[in-house]
Amino acid sequence: MKRTDFLIVGGSAAGTTAAEVIRGLTPNSSITIITDEPHEEYSRVLLPQYITHKVTRETLFLKKTLWYEENKIELVKGARVVSLDSKTHRLKNERGEEYQFGKLLIAVGGYPLKLSVPGDDLENIHYLRTLEDADRFIETCKSGPSRLRVHPEGSPRGASKKGVIVGGGLVSLDFAEGMKANGIGEVTILVREPYYWAGKLDFDSSRIIKSELEKNGVRVVAGEEVEKFEPIAGLHPVRVVGVVKTKSGKTFGCDVVGVGIGIKSDFSWLEGSGIKIDKAIVTNEYLETSLPDIYAAGDCAQFHDVIFEREHIMGNWANATSQGAAVARTMSGVKTLFESASSYSDTFFEGKYSFLGVTDEKFADEVVERGTFEAGKKTRIFIKTIGGLMRIVGATIINDPAEVSPLTSAVKKKIDISAHYKKLGEPEFNMKDLIA
Ligand SMILES: Cc1cc2nc3c(=O)[nH]c(=O)nc-3n(C[C@H](O)[C@H](O)[C@H](O)COP(=O)(O)OP(=O)(O)OC[C@H]3O[C@@H](n4cnc5c(N)ncnc54)[C@H](O)[C@@H]3O)c2cc1C
Known part of the structure; x- marks a missing residue:
């Protein structure tokens, strides 16, 4: 059996960032990442650009073999983790290799939901x-x-x-x-x-x-x-x-x-471990799970969101790396609150879209709209009064990239927008005034 101070399951955005931060804070510790993929860390976010031939296969790789060697991080590739014994701090992969850990980070992300209909096993x-x-x-x-x-x-x-x-x-x-x-x-x-x-x-x-x-x-x-x-x-x-x-x-x-019908995490290997799972692995605001010395981060974590005071799962790269960095500090002994609002932007053909914060009509008190179909751009701003402050809690922005930065700041900085509220829907209103 191998013994390691920090064991990380999943070697993508959350897992690899965590390993990097832990190495910086604990230079003499042993760190192991186990991933079921046969690769060093690569960018999932760039896959759409890879399939459109805008970037090469080589460009996708964020870390080379040498990086793991130089940072004394053991990377175990192509070895799915199949069981966890939380009491003895032991874990096993599909090759039968056993690991004993001091602290464990679960950063397993999710897999695409399969469409289950007749013919779903056909090749193309x-x-x-x-x-x-x-x-x-x-x-x-x-x-x-x-x-x-x-x-x-x-x-x-x-x-x-x-x-x-x-x-x-x-x-x-x-x-x-x-x-x-x-x-x-x-x-x-x-x-x-x-x-x-x-x-x-x-x-x-x-x-x-x-x-x-x-x-x-x-x-x-x-x-x-x-x-x-x-x-x-x-x-x-x-x-x-x-x-x-x-x-x-x-x-x-x-x-x-x-x-493309959604993603779901596979937690079958956690059965019997006693870890609390709801829609994902439940954590507090420090990304600590219900079990001692076991943490979760990235797409597989359902964490307590202190910005909006609710339980939340985020599914984006920036969140996964921020959570990886925050949990790494906590695991290394520097207890760190995770506090961030989700932000996701992408392009398709000539179009652009962004989702910021919470874009749930049931959560917001009100939704203010800007732009129209005819204008070819539309922004929806989700507003809620929290703790006496009238705040922007989220936004969907289609084809108006200039609005992304001020709205992101307004969400993240919890700005009271009551002075601007009445003008928000007017096309002439300059979003930058929100944060001036
Ligand atoms: C096509 C595509 C485009 C995207 N575009 C964007 C974008 O533009 N912007 C953005 O912010 N986000 C984007 N995302 C989402 C983003 O990639 C994810 O939010 C991010 O990768 C989550 O990181 P993670 O580390 O939590 O999990 P993941 O990246 O999912 O990594 C988890 C890793 O754990 C491994 N694993 C799982 N179970 C086990 C196990 N039992 N044993 C060992 N290893 C295991 C998985 O194989 C995987 O390698 C995109 C995703 C996809 C698929």
């Missing part, structure tokens, strides 16, 4: 979370089945290839751009909700995104839920989807399928 169905997912997606687009062909509704030989994307969230935007960049001529996104990204966006914001997609040759079909994937009949060497059928009876021919 893709998810996007790992580098291997990205490689496989590019490969399918390049050598899609239409070359060989085919199903009556798929692409006949020589015709433009077809892609179908299931789900209306951010990964679907990445898939849409990825398909276009890899020569898929006709791309259709199927969403079961009444409009794209319903639940996160209002109808007008969604329409702006839809219109940007359409400008780039991507069709959005709302209110359609997949019933099954039908394989191509005939002589194709591998079993691949040729048609997506929806519950309403519509059919969509395809050569490649992308699915």
